[in-house]
Amino acid sequence: MSTVETRWGSGANAEAIAAWDGPLYDRFVRFREIVTTGLGAHGEAALELVPPRTGQRVLDVGCGFGDTTQRIAELVGPTGEAMGVDAAARFIETARAEAAEAGVANARFEVADVQTTSFDERFDLAFSRMGTMFFANPVPAMRNVRQALVPGGRLVMVVWRRRIDNEWLYRAQEIVEGIVPRPDEYEEPTCGPGPFSMADADTTSAILLGAGFADVSLRRCDIPIVIGRDLDEAVDLVMAMGPAGEILRLAGDRAAHLHGQVDAALREGLAEFAGPDGVRAPASTWIVTAVAAG
Ligand SMILES: C[S@@+](CC[C@H](N)C(=O)[O-])C[C@H]1O[C@@H](n2cnc3c(N)ncnc32)[C@H](O)[C@@H]1O
Numbered sequence: 001m002s003t004v005e006t007r008w009g010s011g012a013n014a015e016a017i018a019a020w021d022g023p024l025y026d027r028f029v030r031f032r033e034i035v036t037t038g039l040g041a042h043g044e045a046a047l048e049l050v051p052p053r054t055g056q057r058v059l060d061v062g063c064g065f066g067d068t069t070q071r072i073a074e075l076v077g078p079t080g081e082a083m084g085v086d087a088a089a090r091f092i093e094t095a096r097a098e099a100a101e102a103g104v105a106n107a108r109f110e111v112a113d114v115q116t117t118s119f120d121e122r123f124d125l126a127f128s129r130m131g132t133m134f135f136a137n138p139v140p141a142m143r144n145v146r147q148a149l150v151p152g153g154r155l156v157m158v159v160w161r162r163r164i165d166n167e168w169l170y171r172a173q174e175i176v177e178g179i180v181p182r183p184d185e186y187e188e189p190t191c192g193p194g195p196f197s198m199a200d201a202d203t204t205s206a207i208l209l210g211a212g213f214a215d216v217s218l219r220r221c222d223i224p225i226v227i228g229r230d231l232d233e234a235v236d237l238v239m240a241m242g243p244a245g246e247i248l249r250l251a252g253d254r255a256a257h258l259h260g261q262v263d264a265a266l267r268e269g270l271a272e273f274a275g276p277d278g279v280r281a282p283a284s285t286w287i288v289t290a291v292a293a294g
Pocket of ligand 1: 062131
């Protein structure tokens with residue numbers, strides 16, 4: 001266990017966990033439909049590349065609301081099992097309640113900081129949709145995931161590719177950075193290394209090899225996503241979440257007077273993606289696969 005002490009509590013990820021269990025949970029609830037539908041196609045592509053098989057035991061890392069955990073539970077069937085883990089207790093509470101309400105008997109959920117948890121159980125497959133980019137130290141975190149797998153067990157995870165191929169996120173970040181000065185000190189907890197921390201193929205493969213995985217491969221997945229039913233919603237989304245939302249959240253009230261200017265600039269910056277079916281932007285992820293060396 002890490003002994004790092006922070007003003008958010010103890011543990012290397014204490015600050016990120018405070019963010020995920022606090023303001024980021026609230027924002028994910030607000031924009032849940034857009035985020036989970038948008039990411040849904042990328043997650044499904046990962047499940048097609050490495051399909052969970054009947055009877056398998058699958059770990060879902062950073063499971064959030066657990067919609068992917070429920071989906072995996074369906075794919076492995078009643079003789080298999082899916083376990084969703086997330087460091088934020090509020091996500092896990094919601095995931096448990098929703099799986100119970102949906103009558104999914106073979107999905108379980110546990111609160112766990114994957115970086116500091118060594119799992120007692122063994123799984124055939126570890127899956128993650130955007131849940132592995134926020135560890136303070138990714139190598140020990142991914143080593144815990146590897147140790148949770150049977151020898152020869154597989155990893156499949158979806159992570160964002162580079163910023164310039166996710167133009168809507170990057171453009172929003174640049175626009176906000178051009179208007180809102182980044183504060184030297186934050187009152188709010190930050191989310192950890194951030195959505196693009198595994199965008200570089202060499203960095204990510206080095207992390208996985210360092211964690212004891214073999215046969216690492218990264219497959220590019222380009223599927224556009226709808227980021228709002230209209231421009232109003234798309235602007236609200238990027239002001240609340242992602243790199244641009246993070247800058248605004250950390251600046252807090254100090255940037256409140258700039259919100260009108262930010263809103264107008266984002267509206268102009270995202271306008272080209274708006275169409276009759278909503279605001280639809282190119283989105284690019286890596287589907288990373290690896291095998292737990294025996
Ligand atoms: C971008 S969200 C993705 C959630 C979900 N997988 C999805 O696709 O909707 C990232 C998730 O990783 C979780 N997370 C962040 N750091 C974590 C850690 N150290 N251990 C476990 N989960 C973590 C967050 O609480 C959050 O639910």
